[in-house]
């Protein structure tokens with residue numbers, strides 16, 4: 001077993017008496033692609049917000065490679081190499097695709113307070129930006145304002161921006177949400193590529209994506225960990241199927257239960 | 268359908284476009300500069316200086332509002348702090364070189380701006396505006412009570428003195444070119460800031476703050492810096508104004524003034540460089556023209572009406588709407 005990159009202990013978040021995240025323990029192993037799944041409202045995004053300190057935990061502790069990072073601020077956590085994406089696409093809409101990426105590179109470059117310097121001093125970052133854009137198939141849109149990009153491309157840009165930070169641990173909140181199947185396949189490939197040499201924790205409703213990518217799955221329901229294991233184990237668990245059915249019988253987006261691979265081959 | 272693309276080619280295009288934009292900017296700057304250089308031979312210099320002081324005030328405000336997305340409702344405090352400090356020093360220390368008085372006024376506004384920023388920056392949206400307004404009201408009451416300001420009467424007869432101890436500023440033309448030089452310097456500085464590496468980060472924070480945080484930016488610090496630079500320039504505008512009119516009064520500290528600079532900026536076009544200049548020119552002219560005629564008691568309602576019209580119909584202001592037209596028809 002490889003050592004844990006991130007560990008959460010007794011993580012709890014209460015919103016005025018309502019417990020959105022209830023005493024969760026989480027262990028993310030180095031080099032793994034770890035999925036966090038669960039029905040709508042299970043608390044997945046809240047867990048992300050706690051791990052990156054966008055929300056202050058009511059109780060609990062977060063350890064990064066053994067170091068207690070619970071007191072750190074969001075920006076400091078990001079600079080440590082834990083970089084998150086957002087459930088709703090998060091780009092800088094009125095900047096070009098290239099500028100979006102460059103802003104991420106500027107964090108490390110260290111001139112971000114230089115208000116007296118010419119903007120052309122940033123051109124030295126452009127080559128790296130083009131490389132990153134190329135890696136997600138967006139090179140030709142480098143000079144396009146981000147608002148004008150199609151949804152799938154915005155999400156690809158977001159991923160490239162996140163990768164520009166060269167994160168050690170990537171937190172992806174539903175990277176395929178709202179995408180057609182073609183785009184989904186592209187994202188799966190991108191995440192697979194991005195995961196090389198990194199650790200990924202992702203929230204994902206699309207279970208075929210989870211089965212293709214993830215080594216380990218944690219199932220959340222009503223703010224608590226229901227079960228954890230690989231896809232086989234989790235999808236065979238009757239409790240998992242139950243929470244999915246119970247939460248939303250209408251078969252809306254993302255609410256379908258995981259299918260047991262063994263069942264699929266049956267006639 | 269996808270042409271094979273060569274990143275290097277695209278990069279070249281980007282650099283070319285950047286250069287073209289810079290050339291355009293230089294041209295606009297050049298035209299503006301020549302106009303302002305010749306202006307005192309066509310118009311009364313004191314009136315022009317009034318426009319320039321308010322234009323600088325609006326440019327300063329717009330750096331914070333238009334480029335950092337922070338709506339301060341307390342910028343009058345900085346205008347007044349600059350004006351009173353400069354006025355006090357020049358009135359009480361004969362022989363003090365004018366530029367030193369102005370520098371001291373600017374410094375006072377800068378420190379005050381830092382205090383405002385530290386107290387308000389964590390508040391979001393309307394709460395931020397409310398905290399800045401409340402702080403500016405405190406400053407206003409301080410100026411009402413403090414003896415050196417002359418209270419309701421204001422501070423009169425501030426000597427213009429000599430620039431560097433040499434150039435006599437009692438001469439309106441000398442004074443004008445000094446104001447112009449300061450204005451152009453500040454305008455170019457703001458232009459530089461907006462396109463600097465820092466300006467890029469500021470833009471990103473304005474467009475999507477949580478995302479900027481997730482990329483490791485300590486956004487409050489960037490906002491504080493924008494606030495401090497903005498208040499420094501607003502203070503400088505106030506200092507210049509008190510020297511030009513030889514007067515510093517409570518008008519400058521009143522919340523009404525904080526509202527007026529918002530109006531100027533919105534009217535001209537927030538987030539554009541030229542917008543606040545045009546907005547200030549317009550408002551100062553309208554106020555002057557109306558005060559000369561039978562509508563002199565109606566200045567505020569008329570400006571208010573223009574404000575409402577702008578907000579409802581021309582969201583992007585004069586410069587913004589023109590830019591949109593150009594983009595639509597020439598691209």
Ligand SMILES: Nc1ncnc2c1ncn2[C@@H]1O[C@H](COP(=O)(O)OP(=O)(O)OP(=O)(O)O)[C@@H](O)[C@H]1O
Nearest residue numbers: 015018020038039040041042043044045046047087
């Ligand atoms: N800031 C907040 N204040 C109050 N309640 C909140 C807040 N954020 C989340 N919640 C509640 O916490 C619960 C968990 O929300 P969360 O967004 O984490 O769910 P999720 O698992 O990400 O769901 P989805 O699949 O819909 O994205 C929900 O009931 C939600 O209403």
Ligand SMILES: [Mg+2]
Nearest residue numbers: 044045046087
């Ligand atoms: Mg969510």
